[in-house]
Amino acid sequence: MRSQDYDRLYLSPPHLGRHELNYLHKAIEDNWVAPVGPNLDGFERDICEFTGAGHCVALSSGTAAIHLGLRLLGVGPGDEVLCPSFTFVATANPILYLGARPIFVDSEAETWNICPERLREALEDMQRQNRRPKALILVHLYGMPCRLREVLAVAQEFGVPVLEDAAEALGSRYEGQPLSTFGEVGVFSFNGNKILTTSGGGALVTNRPDWAEKVRFWATQARDPAPHYQHSELGYNYRLSNLLAGIGRGQMELLADRVKKRREIYAWYQEHLRAVPGLTLGPQEPTHGQSNRWLSCVLLNPTEMAVTPEQLRLHLETHNIESRPLWKPLHLQPLFAEAPMYGGSVCTNLFVHGLCLPSGSSMQESDLHRVADALRGILLT
Known part of the structure; x- marks a missing residue:
């Protein structure tokens, strides 16, 4: 279609x-x-x-x-x-x-x-x-x-x-x-x-x-x-x-219902995408922490797949599915070019290798299957 x-x-x-x-x-x-x-x-x-x-x-x-x-x-x-x-x-x-x-x-x-x-x-x-x-x-x-x-x-x-x-x-x-x-x-x-x-x-x-x-x-x-x-x-x-x-x-x-649904969406993605090599969901909850899972995100391991996050984003667009890169670090933004930075490799790698998936609390299971099928359609070929 x-x-x-x-x-x-x-x-x-x-x-x-x-x-x-x-x-x-x-x-x-x-x-x-x-x-x-x-x-x-x-x-x-x-x-x-x-x-x-x-x-x-x-x-x-x-x-x-x-x-x-x-x-x-x-x-x-x-x-x-x-x-x-x-x-x-x-x-x-x-x-x-x-x-x-x-x-x-x-x-x-x-x-x-x-x-x-x-x-x-x-x-x-x-x-x-x-x-x-x-x-x-x-x-x-x-x-x-x-x-x-x-x-x-x-x-x-x-x-x-x-x-x-x-x-x-x-x-x-x-x-x-x-x-x-x-x-x-x-x-x-x-x-x-x-x-x-x-x-x-x-x-x-x-x-x-x-x-x-x-x-x-x-x-x-x-x-x-x-x-x-x-x-x-x-x-x-x-x-x-x-x-x-x-x-x-x-x-x-x-x-309370909205938080419950967003956490269920993250758990659904985790269960149904675990078989895709080189793809992991994140971020991870710290000890004693519980996230509202506002957005479910994925990281693509370049050593295990040739698809980039931008290629994946454009592929999802062909299915009329919105996704978004992870935040571009502020120390890489022209506005803050002169600002000091301590470290930088971790957040830069997250930006380069990550993508946010649809996570709205109004999503139905059919919507989640649509996202997962589209992801598998490019990542498992």
């Missing part, structure tokens, strides 16, 4: 239920279409209840949350911020927003997240030069918990505060504790392709009430308490709208 004979199978499309409409209808009936309102307050409470965080501020994007989180940690012009290279650009862009400088660190091969050994190498090197980073951004890539205890131990030893980028990891846990609650500040994204979506949006969580209050202040244009419009600090238009928060409230009711 030709590709146009198939419906498009997307990588990670939004998956809405009926719950979201209840909150949207109520907001419209009550005329709560202004930026703030009951849905916004309720959505923040829902996130706190799920994560155990003391305070949540819902924002317009995960990027905005990282930006304000770094500002909370005192990052400013001329400062240095440690960051994994293997991540989406939104993790590091806010470092530049604040006039600071990213210092990139390689991944480790198990979880694909920041390597504790390379992190220590970076911190020891900076210490020898009498330089101290202002913060560490810790990312849980593809929903996979990093080696948290090891990374946090290194950060604590060198006195570096942690911003925990759990943009892709809502519903993931480490030692039973929800991700986003291990650092001084935690961040989520609710973009359209995430496991939970508000169409576009994000959130910052913290246990410090003064920090949550400050973020709300900055996110609403930093308007001083006065009858007129008065501003003593730089602010931003970063608050999530009450309508989008209503979508989020409905989505939160479905989160």
